[in-house]
Amino acid sequence: MQVKRRFLVMGGAAAVLLAGCGGGAPVSVAAGGLPPGLLPQPNAGYDAWVAAFRDRAQARGIDAATLDTAFRGAGFLPGVVERDRSQTEFTRTLEDYFAIAASEQKVAQGRAELRRNAGLLGEIEARYGVPSEVVTAVWGMESNYGTRRGDIPVVSAASTLAYDGRRGAFFESQLMAALRILQRGDTTASRLTGSWAGAMGHTQFIPTTYQEYAVDFRGDGRRDIWSEDPTDGLASTANYLSRSGWRRGEPWGLEVRLPDGFDAGLTGRGTRRAGADWAALGVRPAGGGSLPGGSGSILAPSGTGGPAFLVFRNFNVILRYNNAEKYGLGVGHLSDRIAGAGPLRGSFPPDRYGFTIDDRKELQSLLTRAGFDTGGADGVFGSKTEAAIQGYQARSGLPVTGTPSRDLLLRLRRG
Numbered sequence: 001m002q003v004k005r006r007f008l009v010m011g012g013a014a015a016v017l018l019a020g021c022g023g024g025a026p027v028s029v030a031a032g033g034l035p036p037g038l039l040p041q042p043n044a045g046y047d048a049w050v051a052a053f054r055d056r057a058q059a060r061g062i063d064a065a066t067l068d069t070a071f072r073g074a075g076f077l078p079g080v081v082e083r084d085r086s087q088t089e090f091t092r093t094l095e096d097y098f099a100i101a102a103s104e105q106k107v108a109q110g111r112a113e114l115r116r117n118a119g120l121l122g123e124i125e126a127r128y129g130v131p132s133e134v135v136t137a138v139w140g141m142e143s144n145y146g147t148r149r150g151d152i153p154v155v156s157a158a159s160t161l162a163y164d165g166r167r168g169a170f171f172e173s174q175l176m177a178a179l180r181i182l183q184r185g186d187t188t189a190s191r192l193t194g195s196w197a198g199a200m201g202h203t204q205f206i207p208t209t210y211q212e213y214a215v216d217f218r219g220d221g222r223r224d225i226w227s228e229d230p231t232d233g234l235a236s237t238a239n240y241l242s243r244s245g246w247r248r249g250e251p252w253g254l255e256v257r258l259p260d261g262f263d264a265g266l267t268g269r270g271t272r273r274a275g276a277d278w279a280a281l282g283v284r285p286a287g288g289g290s291l292p293g294g295s296g297s298i299l300a301p302s303g304t305g306g307p308a309f310l311v312f313r314n315f316n317v318i319l320r321y322n323n324a325e326k327y328g329l330g331v332g333h334l335s336d337r338i339a340g341a342g343p344l345r346g347s348f349p350p351d352r353y354g355f356t357i358d359d360r361k362e363l364q365s366l367l368t369r370a371g372f373d374t375g376g377a378d379g380v381f382g383s384k385t386e387a388a389i390q391g392y393q394a395r396s397g398l399p400v401t402g403t404p405s406r407d408l409l410l411r412l413r414r415g
Helices: 011-021 044-060 064-071 078-085 094-101 104-116 118-128 132-143 154-164 167-182 205-214 233-245 275-280 313-319 325-338 357-369 382-396 406-414
Strands: 253-257 297-299 308-311
Touching: 044 064, 044 154, 044 167, 064 154, 078 154, 094 325, 104 118, 104 132, 104 325, 118 132, 118 233, 132 233, 132 325, 154 167, 167 205, 205 233, 253 297, 253 325, 275 297, 297 325, 308 325, 313 325, 357 382, 357 406, 382 406
Parallel strands: none
Antiparallel strands: 253 308, 297 308
């Protein structure tokens, strides 16, 4: 069982952050803090579905009082259906992914959270064997350290998507699990909130995963992953990783340096070799020293000329959280940075425009200086950067393509 569905290459807060990098169109927000499409709308078909579902739920042990409480104020959310149907897989490069997932700001905040919660994280590590920095990195990836836990009512979201039917059986199972959470008394209907797809709390558990893996770390009778206090959320993540096979005391992986001419056919999780065998082929730790023992695989998402990693069994455990290799590398690298390591030592090749990340940052800075907001100079091109380029091109009498180029960068440098 994985924490979230695999509708996105990146899950939870990571998906939100990466979807928005480079900026996006503003969202109209209604009273109450949610866009109009995420507020209940009249829908007779949905109402009929809920009436039939109530009978099924009661037959499976959900009492009438829980159902009454759960559906009081709940309703059909058209915005949830729109999000489900409009999903696209993100195709960010690993360089773009790391620029956001392990930005200097996120690293600094993660180190601060590690210090602030050192006692708690130490207790969690002692009980479950998962390093404090790994749990902290998952927290950072999933909800930006608790600042983006989601505020959409889970009962409304799950029932809407179950009624919609595209993944009806899956979302009905999530709705049933959410009702059991309420019936057990772990939280209240008003606090049972999450993402549009029902991922909840500090580390974005879907309801079925919550049922199986959430823990009441302090023994207060509730497994509370929603409150400002992250205790149960962080402990639940460590429990999930532990029960998924995390090996205490073993690394997730490390950055390595590949020799010139390294056979790209040897990369990928399908090829596993002992550290000594990789060393015999010329693979070395990027930071010096010798390779760890154990069997691992070489990953080189940007090609053998870019940053490469030797990953071990615990990397595959991280992928139980989200099965995208970029996500696993993001968590691993962020955890290393939080623990005090420096940036990647390997260099990424230029992108398809011939730009390095420094070039991309410069282009964004120059566009902003020229009066076209790119949403920040993070070196990651998104919709706001594209719109800024289009605005500049239109003002300058150039063909309006929204596409960066070396000529455009040179023109901006000249002012």
